[in-house]
Amino acid sequence: MTALDATILETRALLVLSGEDRAHFLQGLVTNDVTRVTDDRAAFAALLSPQGKLLFDLMLAAHGETLLIEADADRLEDLRRRLSRFKLRAKIALAPAEGWSVAALWGEGASNALELPAEPGAARTLDDGVAFIDPRFAEAGARLFLPADRAGALLDGLGARLVEPTAYDRHRLTLGLPEGARDMDIDKRTALDCGLDDLNGVDFEKGCYMGQELTARTKYRGLLKRRLMPVAVEGPIPEPGTPLLTPAGKDAGEMRSGLALDAGHGLGMAVVRLEALSAGEPLRCACGEARLTPRRPDWMAPTEAAGAD
Structure with missing residues (x-):
């Protein structure tokens, strides 16, 4: 049986979006349908520039009365500032999620270990955190948003072998999965240049969002x-x-x-x-x-x- 591997992704971190307007606020900004993010469903999405160029790739998961937003750790404050510009009168609050870790889990039996169906985005609570099958495609494994002080113990309790982050890089590169600014040439490439439509990251039916016009034109005109x-x-x-x-x-x-x-x-x-x-x-x-x-x-x-x- 293939080993179940896990690692803490120090290159990724979380924002917490709270307030009664949180879903409506984010819905008009990112490429995927935020209304479908629930306790049992996570999503992959992107924030684009008004010109349709990719700025951030995001994982989105519900946690109680909040949304957790995963992005590049070293650009998290930039993401917070950019999103905050659109707050206006929306009843939301946006802040770094202190005391959390982002982890990856992969290998044969990852979905079984989490008691989840092997379906992209399938999610559940895990201890005080969230676990979900990678929304891009199930073979990639799972993402976990965990309390940082218990992350290692929780991963060990799932039967996972803790490995170095380079092992995850080998896993994702073998699958051809891009991640963050190191791959996506920020503010130069479109979401479709980076394959986000093939990775369940773009909803072409959801309505307006920032950068939608170029994204749709690229899709339907084959550009x-x-x-x-x-x-x-x-x-x-x-x-x-x-x-x-x-x-x-x-x-x-x-x-x-x-x-x-x-x-x-x-x-x-x-x-x-x-x-x-x-x-x-x-x-x-x-x-x-x-x-x-x-x-x-x-x-x-x-x-x-x-x-x-």
Whole structure:
């Protein structure tokens, strides 16, 4: 039986949104339908700029009379400030969730250990926290929002082996899951460039939200030219932002995050031009000797390249 692994995600942290207008307030701002976030259902979403560029990827879960919002830990105050600008007369309060940890749980039997159906977003209370199957897709495992002083004990009680955060990075990169600013090239890419529509992160029926016009236009007019996707790396891991080239020397995209597996191989995420992807050839770095082979994960819908830039 595959081991059940867990780790505390120090790169992720929580805001707590309280007040009677909390769902209505957030509904007009993020890409997914917040009204569907209940005690037994969590969601994946994003906050976009008015121009439709991705600013934050978010996990949303209900906790009593509040909503917990997961985002990049080092950008949490920026998220709080941005959301607070839209408070106006809304009866809400928004603050960092002190004393909480964000954890990931994955491996065979993760849903059984949590007594949850293996359905994306299925949620329940766990001790004084919340546990839910990853809303992006069930094979990713689960997320847990736990009291920080008991997080390790609670994970151990689930039968999980506590591992280093790099083990989770290997897990998510193997699945092709982007996470946070290290992958998503903040304020430069759209939600669809980053695959959020294929990961249950965009509701095209929910009504208006910030950045909706560009998101819908990109979807229905087939305007994608580049796509964030996993890559297998031969050679040293390129630095984030390293330009990628086709064998003929044409622009093919750029590197995002990466993880070395051994001296000569690794995994990563890269923004890849769809024209270069369709050619089916390995890419090379503009500097360095690494070769990158993009691979389309099972969850990613086929996408044809739009016209040239």
